[in-house]
Amino acid sequence: MPDNTKQELAIIKIGGNIVDNPDALNSFLLDFQKMKGLKVLVHGGGVLASKMAETLGVKTQKIDGRRITDAETLKIVTMVYAGYINKNIVATLQKNGCNAIGLSGADANSIPSNRRSPEPIDFGFVGDPVSENINVPFIAQLLKSDLTPVFCAITHDTNGSLLNTNADTVAYSLATALSNVFQTTLFYCFEKEGVLKDINDPESLLTTINKKDYDTLKENKIITDGMIPKLDNSFKAIENGVSKVIILHAKNLLNGKGTILTADS
Amino acid sequence: MPDNTKQELAIIKIGGNIVDNPDALNSFLLDFQKMKGLKVLVHGGGVLASKMAETLGVKTQKIDGRRITDAETLKIVTMVYAGYINKNIVATLQKNGCNAIGLSGADANSIPSNRRSPEPIDFGFVGDPVSENINVPFIAQLLKSDLTPVFCAITHDTNGSLLNTNADTVAYSLATALSNVFQTTLFYCFEKEGVLKDINDPESLLTTINKKDYDTLKENKIITDGMIPKLDNSFKAIENGVSKVIILHAKNLLNGKGTILTADS
Numbered sequence: 001m002p003d004n005t006k007q008e009l010a011i012i013k014i015g016g017n018i019v020d021n022p023d024a025l026n027s028f029l030l031d032f033q034k035m036k037g038l039k040v041l042v043h044g045g046g047v048l049a050s051k052m053a054e055t056l057g058v059k060t061q062k063i064d065g066r067r068i069t070d071a072e073t074l075k076i077v078t079m080v081y082a083g084y085i086n087k088n089i090v091a092t093l094q095k096n097g098c099n100a101i102g103l104s105g106a107d108a109n110s111i112p113s114n115r116r117s118p119e120p121i122d123f124g125f126v127g128d129p130v131s132e133n134i135n136v137p138f139i140a141q142l143l144k145s146d147l148t149p150v151f152c153a154i155t156h157d158t159n160g161s162l163l164n165t166n167a168d169t170v171a172y173s174l175a176t177a178l179s180n181v182f183q184t185t186l187f188y189c190f191e192k193e194g195v196l197k198d199i200n201d202p203e204s205l206l207t208t209i210n211k212k213d214y215d216t217l218k219e220n221k222i223i224t225d226g227m228i229p230k231l232d233n234s235f236k237a238i239e240n241g242v243s244k245v246i247i248l249h250a251k252n253l254l255n256g257k258g259t260i261l262t263a264d265s
Numbered sequence: 266m267p268d269n270t271k272q273e274l275a276i277i278k279i280g281g282n283i284v285d286n287p288d289a290l291n292s293f294l295l296d297f298q299k300m301k302g303l304k305v306l307v308h309g310g311g312v313l314a315s316k317m318a319e320t321l322g323v324k325t326q327k328i329d330g331r332r333i334t335d336a337e338t339l340k341i342v343t344m345v346y347a348g349y350i351n352k353n354i355v356a357t358l359q360k361n362g363c364n365a366i367g368l369s370g371a372d373a374n375s376i377p378s379n380r381r382s383p384e385p386i387d388f389g390f391v392g393d394p395v396s397e398n399i400n401v402p403f404i405a406q407l408l409k410s411d412l413t414p415v416f417c418a419i420t421h422d423t424n425g426s427l428l429n430t431n432a433d434t435v436a437y438s439l440a441t442a443l444s445n446v447f448q449t450t451l452f453y454c455f456e457k458e459g460v461l462k463d464i465n466d467p468e469s470l471l472t473t474i475n476k477k478d479y480d481t482l483k484e485n486k487i488i489t490d491g492m493i494p495k496l497d498n499s500f501k502a503i504e505n506g507v508s509k510v511i512i513l514h515a516k517n518l519l520n521g522k523g524t525i526l527t528a529d530s
């Protein structure tokens with residue numbers, strides 16, 4: 001049930017495939033700038049980080065599709081996400097008249113994380129945000145000063161170490177924590193129209209999906225792979241106070257056409 | 266004449282040689298964290314940027330000791346200064362209990378710059394901050410919220426382009442602009458004891474120097490090379506409202522031993 005006493009806030013996450021395509025990124029940023037109301041951007045950047053690792057001769061190791069972050073890889077993702085991508089997005093938004101401020105989770109201790117346990121798989125310098133410790137007053141103060149926070153997916157352990165963090169999870173954690181103060185909508189933008197019954201057919205878009213539908217589709221292996229963590233995060237967000245989650249193509253940000261997730265009831 | 270109605274603020278600049286030495290940097294950051302009162306850190310990073318350029322096979326071109334910033338070099342300095350160095354400094358300060366926030370001049374439009382004219386020498390993507398356009402209310406708000414801004418030497422032209430900027434000049438520009446609101450002291454920390462009459466003899470330290478002394482020492486070629494822009498910036502800072510400028514070894518930050526610059530009168 002939306003809480004009408006709270007101000008609306010949009011948390012928008014864009015993935016590495018958009019960030020890696022200058023035309024798609026610029027077009028997205030123009031749309032983002034046009035969105036009315038309070039907003040937060042969260043960006044990935046895995047594609048560019050992998051290219052930089054290759055140029056530097058650092059091997060990208062993955063287990064089950066997830067990057068292993070050794071010390072060299074942490075350095076690369078910090079440079080690429082928090083430096084190159086984050087500051088270029090901020091400069092572009094500033095040009096468009098959007099007063100953006102780029103942040104990592106270390107800045108102002110905005111997103112403290114736990115380093116993931118090395119058991120059963122040691123992913124290295126990888127963190128999972130602690131939603132209840134997110135610095136909500138700081139982020140709320142920025143928003144109330146008409147600033148637009150732009151988060152990269154680097155957090156910290158509060159003990160001196162930066163941590164590579166999944167950008168979907170950063171967006172989920174921010175949306176959940178900020179829903180204590182704002183009425184939040186979480187937008188997961190990617191390169192498909194939304195949740196598709198047939199991954200090769202954009203016409204098979206599900207315009208809404210609830211948890212029960214999702215469980216059935218997962219069981220029947222209609223939803224697989226990369227969509228599963230995104231949808232798991234999305235339903236967890238709704239359970240934890242986020243008003244609405246929309247999974248959509250980045251080009252549809254302004255018309256909101258995509259898959260809207262709903263609670264069961 | 267110090268204005269006692271204004272709150273004191275220290276602007277501390279550290280150079281690339283300290284940033285490049287993990288032990289010196291950690292020791293400096295512990296001292297920095299112990300400093301009482303409001304403070305802002307500005308860091309360079311040229312040594313690490315040159316190493317990264319070499320690893321990436323990008324040639325560092327310099328004219329009169331100043332780096333030419335082509336598009337590839339801009340990408341590298343953005344990654345190294347705004348990403349790797351800035352976020353690691355922030356994470357270390359956070360560990361020490363100092364609520365740091367890392368920023369470039371693009372963030373919150375904090376330091377708008379003019380791209381330097383390509384005549385007589387085209388330095389590429391290099392900017393000179395516009396002191397009167399620095400976002401003083403934003404920086405003051407951070408300081409009043411007990412946050413410690415940590416600036417890297419990347420600014421922007423407000424038209425979508427990031428700009429490589431001399432870190433001494435960033436520190437000078439911030440100190441000058443913030444002196445409208447705070448009683449500012451500017452600390453230039455580097456790897457010498459201060460201004461030396463004989464560069465090879467730390468005992469030849471000048472504990473104070475005024476503009477007239479400086480002009481004479483420059484004329485007699487006792488002060489040369491890299492010290493000249495630092496001292497030019499320092500005297501300009503005093504002319505433009507900064508209360509005090511101290512040039513000192515990074516290890517002396519807490520005892521303040523170094524060269525204090527004074528106005529002529």
